[in-house]
Amino acid sequence: MPEGMRRAPSQQAFIRAVKQHADALTLKCHAYRNLTEVAGKLADWADWTTLTTRPTEQRIADDLDLALSTVKRWIRWLREHGFLGVVEEGTTVRFRRGNRCGLDDDGHGNRAAVWVLCVPAPELDDHYLRTDKTTTEPPSCTSRRGVQEGPTHAREERSTPRRRNRISTTTEATATPGTRKHALQIAQKIHDASTTLRRLSPWYIRHLTRVFVAAGWTAGDVLHALDHQPDGAAWTYTWTSRDQIRNVPGWVRFRLSMWLDEHGRPLPGKSQRLAAAAAKLRAEQAVMREQFEAMNARRVGGPVELPPRLSRAEALAPPPVRVRGSGSGPSAAYRAARTALDEKRLGEAHRVAASTS
Template sequence: MRRTPSQQAFLRAVKEYPDALALKCHAYRNLTEVAGKLADWADWTTLTTRPTEQRIADDLDLALSTVKRWIRWLRERGFLGVVEEGTTNRYRRGNQFGLTEDGLGNRAAVWVLCTPAPELDEGDARTDKTTTEPPSLTLPKRVKEGPTHAREERSSPRRRNRISTTTETAATPGTRKHALQVAQKIHDASTTLRRLSPWYIRHLTRVFVAAGWTAADVLHALDHQPDGAAWTYTWTSRDQIRNVPGWVRFRLSAWLNEHGRPLPGKSQRLAVAAAQLRAEQAVMHERLQAMHAGRVGGPVEPAPRLSRAEALAGPPAAELGSSSGPGETYRAARAALDAKRLQREAERLRWLAS
């Protein structure tokens, strides 16, 4: 293993590790939360972290044994390197105030954030699968025994072909891969649903994603009712929601019809409204074309482009006297407007002269 370049790279490596992707949704969530706390306490320069296991358990509201289990999981897979072992009163002699002879007191363990090196093929002679972590009394080696009976086979490892939603390209709509990518977008956009894993979010929203909903539609449904009214909140912080899956099911159940099928989402409603608007505009355009064709006596043709002098000179006298040109009422109104414009221009010149 090697020192990680940043906290973001450490968290990304933990989330995309094959053994982590094979975990259940609750175990994956606890693992990522513990890794996130270790990254939050890490020094930006040395990338060393030293929060106590009890402090992590209190911040995440987890059992101390759970935190120890996932820290051990990270150490065994090369994500944490031991810089200094922690000490307690059980192993260091101190006085009644908990201070040792050197006056430093009980010290927390110091770890360094690492990323495991890529594994080589087993046939490569240069492969040396050893860890750079020093031996520790708190991290004993696990002995893997073979099958007990002759015909007994080793249990097959867990599936590791989970989907990486951060590096894969866009999947085909309607597939489980596409639903997982939608769930990942919801997980990254919502601070409330970030407490759940993307696989659990896919389980909660699978019916709506199969009906053509997008991540924005799901987030809109969690904040708005089908009639457009906003949901009212009785809590001041997302941490007050104890049962996030139940909260999601309740909000999304309002978007189901009497047969249990999802109603059209926001994007689908906007698409239908846009299609209706385009249809109405097409009908109006056809009506205008028909009106112009009936008035002129034929299909409307684009007028030829005129020069600036021809446009200022206006239409010729022959066209003004034709039946298809402007009538007497139009010419009288145009003359009145020209007279008013000349009168305003004369008043402006008199005001400037004075």
């Protein structure tokens, strides 16, 4: 048991003590969130009677969708501040001594570390053991009700999702374009769409992309710029996992810096380029339409009337087949001309016969 600490009376008391610590209240919003979530996950795995917990750091990272280095950092913070007492150090096959086959005395493989949840002793600070459930949090962070409303025991299921979306991304009309709220909504979309940027908070993403969002970029434009260069060539990746990127903010700054001109102003994004190309095409079509109408008006004999446009079914339909014996026949003008021609031939025949006789 760490000096000045005692075993936590319950899991909620442990979480409340961590959240109300003076050093925790000075953290930034995303760091405070990660700390409380790691502490909550340790409490979820704790035994009801002994308040000992032994989840692996990799299991916590997978459940919380955090980097393994982030989980190790906050577990080290909890140990340094006395909130975790070490019952048994974790061991691996590589570092276990006196065992050639890679198994311990019980025949098992790697052993996870065992910690006991601790809170400050009452004689040192009664502030950590308040019975009320009010929580003081950093002024930059909204209260994380998801941690307070979590399960009391490790095997109890949560009634609400682990993460609550505190940023409205569906009601775009509520945020005026160009405002900080609108930029935060775009940052939340980027956070949800990218597994790499999910390691950063939406507020940090807004800080990294504020210049581009102010220039009219969308979330899709930012994600496209992170994967492509301004000339359209795709970036090549030399890493196989997002955990191999140690400095995600620096990686984002480098990729987005390629989309700045010599004056430091953002280049047009993908959506802006597509909109400009569509507007140029519409303008060219309008000019061609005006030229055709002017040429048609100057034509001798008046404008040319184009035949009506047929539908696809009418254009593909076969021509009508005339059936013999039907009621349709030659027109009256054709029959009159044929009768006049026959009479003329008959008169010439009579004249020829009279001259020979």
